[in-house]
Amino acid sequence: MRSIRNIFNSQAKDQGNFFMSISKILRFKPKTLKFYQTAFTHRSMNIKNSKGHIINYERLEFLGDAMLSAVIAHYLYMEVPGGDEGYLTKMRSKVVSREHLNELGKDLNLIELVESKIPKGQFGDNIHGNLFEALVGAIYQDKGYKGCERFIQKIVIEPYVDIEKLEGKVISYKSLLIEWCQKEKKIFDYNVYEDTGNDDVKHFSVKLSIDQKVVAKARATSKKKAEEKASKRAFFAFQNQISKASFI
Amino acid sequence: MRSIRNIFNSQAKDQGNFFMSISKILRFKPKTLKFYQTAFTHRSMNIKNSKGHIINYERLEFLGDAMLSAVIAHYLYMEVPGGDEGYLTKMRSKVVSREHLNELGKDLNLIELVESKIPKGQFGDNIHGNLFEALVGAIYQDKGYKGCERFIQKIVIEPYVDIEKLEGKVISYKSLLIEWCQKEKKIFDYNVYEDTGNDDVKHFSVKLSIDQKVVAKARATSKKKAEEKASKRAFFAFQNQISKASFI
Numbered sequence: 316m317r318s319i320r321n322i323f324n325s326q327a328k329d330q331g332n333f334f335m336s337i338s339k340i341l342r343f344k345p346k347t348l349k350f351y352q353t354a355f356t357h358r359s360m361n362i363k364n365s366k367g368h369i370i371n372y373e374r375l376e377f378l379g380d381a382m383l384s385a386v387i388a389h390y391l392y393m394e395v396p397g398g399d400e401g402y403l404t405k406m407r408s409k410v411v412s413r414e415h416l417n418e419l420g421k422d423l424n425l426i427e428l429v430e431s432k433i434p435k436g437q438f439g440d441n442i443h444g445n446l447f448e449a450l451v452g453a454i455y456q457d458k459g460y461k462g463c464e465r466f467i468q469k470i471v472i473e474p475y476v477d478i479e480k481l482e483g484k485v486i487s488y489k490s491l492l493i494e495w496c497q498k499e500k501k502i503f504d505y506n507v508y509e510d511t512g513n514d515d516v517k518h519f520s521v522k523l524s525i526d527q528k529v530v531a532k533a534r535a536t537s538k539k540k541a542e543e544k545a546s547k548r549a550f551f552a553f554q555n556q557i558s559k560a561s562f563i
Numbered sequence: 564m565r566s567i568r569n570i571f572n573s574q575a576k577d578q579g580n581f582f583m584s585i586s587k588i589l590r591f592k593p594k595t596l597k598f599y600q601t602a603f604t605h606r607s608m609n610i611k612n613s614k615g616h617i618i619n620y621e622r623l624e625f626l627g628d629a630m631l632s633a634v635i636a637h638y639l640y641m642e643v644p645g646g647d648e649g650y651l652t653k654m655r656s657k658v659v660s661r662e663h664l665n666e667l668g669k670d671l672n673l674i675e676l677v678e679s680k681i682p683k684g685q686f687g688d689n690i691h692g693n694l695f696e697a698l699v700g701a702i703y704q705d706k707g708y709k710g711c712e713r714f715i716q717k718i719v720i721e722p723y724v725d726i727e728k729l730e731g732k733v734i735s736y737k738s739l740l741i742e743w744c745q746k747e748k749k750i751f752d753y754n755v756y757e758d759t760g761n762d763d764v765k766h767f768s769v770k771l772s773i774d775q776k777v778v779a780k781a782r783a784t785s786k787k788k789a790e791e792k793a794s795k796r797a798f799f800a801f802q803n804q805i806s807k808a809s810f811i
Contacts, residue, residue: 366644373648374640381636388629389703392622396614400621455637460708 333428339515340423340450342469347457350375354453355446357431372449379452382460383411386467394478409481410471416444419471422536423516425450474535488546495557501525505545507538521545525553581676587763588671588698590717595705598623602701603694605679620697627700630708631659634715635724642726657729658719664692667719670784671764673698722783725795736794743801749773753793755786769793773801 330348337351338344345351356362358371387410391403398406409415420426420443426435429446455463479485496503503525510520519538523531523545530552533544550557578596585599586592593599604610606619635658639651646654657663668674668691674683677694703711727733744751751773758768768782771793778800781792 368645369647374646374651377648377651378636378640381633385629385633385708388626392626397616398622399617400625403622403625460633 336428340425341454341466343458343462343466345457350453350456351450352430354449355425355428355430357429357433359432360430361432372446372452375449375452375456376445377452378455379448379450380411382455382463383448383451383467383471385460386464387411387471389464390468390472390476406478406481410476413441413444415475416447417441418443419475420444420447423447423450423470474540487543488550489543491557492546492550492553495553496525502527505542507541510534523549525549584676588673589702589714591706591710591714593705598701598704599698600678602697603673603676603678605677605681607680608678609680620694623697623700623704624693625700626703627696627698628659630703630711631696631699631715631719633708634712635659635719637712638716638720638724654726654729658724661689661692663723664695665689666691667723668692668695671695671698671718722788735791736798737791740794740798740801744773750775753790755789758782771797773797 333352334345334348337348353370354372354375356371358369358373360371362370364370384407387407388403391398391406391410395402395406417440425446426438426442429435429442431438451463451467454466458466480487485491493503495501503523504527506522506524507519508521509517511518516536518534518536519541520532520534521538521541521544522529523533523542531545531548533541533548535541535544581600581603582593582596585596601618602620602623604619606617606621608619610618612618632655635655636651639646639654639658643650643654665688673694674686674690677683677690679686699711699715702714706714725733728735733739741751743749751771752775754770754772755767756769757765759766764784766782766784767786767789768780769786769789769792770777771779771781771790779793779796781789781796783789783792
């Protein structure tokens with residue numbers, strides 16, 4: 316039987332672990348931990364507060380979704396001054412698509428932190444996006460709109476939002492580059508390796524060679540992203556030759 | 564022929580008038596007037612900036628819509644701690660309904676300030692809501708999220724958002740009160756009169772009498788709202804009697 320003291324110690328340790336994990340994801344120290352605890356409490360936990368209100372991440376999802384939409388709206392408004400209302404609406408719906416939010420949640424491995432009575436393997440794919448929205452809601456509660464904006468800028472916009480790709484002008488730099496190499500009979504090679512370094516999150520590096528010469532390097536949180544980043548760099552390095560080949 | 568000097572004077576005067584009008588609506592002094600000028604520029608003006616981007620209120624509508632949704636989401640989140648995600652979503656859609664936004668824009672008489680080549684009489688009803696959204700977008704640009712939140716709190720939430728009414732628990736306090744008076748054979752009278760006082764916007768006051776005794780007073784920007792406000796006050800003053808009559 317655990318003594319009261321042991322229970323307290325164990326609670327403090329759990330809280331400490333949660334604080335560490337959440338700080339790594341946020342890349343800042345949370346002020347009020349309980350917002351984040353709510354953001355990772357699944358309805359199956361069936362928790363109520365002293366007023367009888369059900370506590371789980373679903374309400375925070377609603378709040379986070381609204382804040383995400385607002386921040387992305389402002390970003391696109393500023394970034395594309397020539398885009399009309401229809402364009403902005405379409406672009407935003409691409410950034411905050413269910414698929415994209417699931418990808419974000421998955422990359423941050425949010426599911427690791429969920430408190431649930433349902434085995435994690437039984438959740439569908441949408442849990443990732445839902446947790447991501449709830450996390451944004453918790454950040455709003457903890458740090459206000461400005462804090463929320465900073466997080467979204469760093470975690471969503473900088474690594475994921477590429478207006479040209481969203482516009483469908485470029486689907487994938489990797490496929491463009493490969494097509495060009497094949498047309499020009501050039502040999503290409505993506506040398507990908509794990510390279511987490513001092514980062515908290517797993518990272519990958521890639522060296523892209525064309526005709527056995529390294530032409531671009533990149534590093535990102537997934538193999539696919541690192542390859543795409545390197546391809547984009549190579550694409551712009553070879554842009555003159557590529558357009559001479561009237562490839563695009 | 565007007566001299567350059569006269570033209571400048573006349574522009575300055577126009578700007579001064581616009582500044583006065585917009586300050587009255589905002590209830591604060593704008594920092595950067597051009598955001599508000601854009602918010603009241605209709606597409607028919609066909610204005611482009613030096614970069615060739617079309618300038619009218621439609622992009623600001625997109626921005627304002629996003630900010631309004633975010634602020635209302637947070638308001639409802641805090642105000643109804645027992646409401647789940649579905650409830651919050653439904654409530655928000657009532658507050659930011661096209662009909663409600665049109666009402667807000669109309670009450671603020673925003674159409675007066677529109678610069679357009681189309682006669683104002685030819686606009687449909689949605690112009691009012693669109694201008695309201697664009698105005699919120701301009702406030703965001705001028706004063707940031709906090710400024711936007713303050714405006715929405717003062718102009719939308721305080722005078723218009725009544726959770727009980729939105730929930731459909733109470734459709735109209737006036738109709739409840741009248742029904743009760745009729746049932747109890749009480750004589751009621753709404754004495755409404757214009758009472759703008761020192762306000763910039765037209766206001767109405769109402770004295771509500773029951774059996775020739777004034778039981779509630781209220782003041783608002785429309786007759787309907789003043790009557791509803793007074794009815795609500797009377798309703799709560801008589802709540803005991805009303806519930807004894809097992810009216811609700």
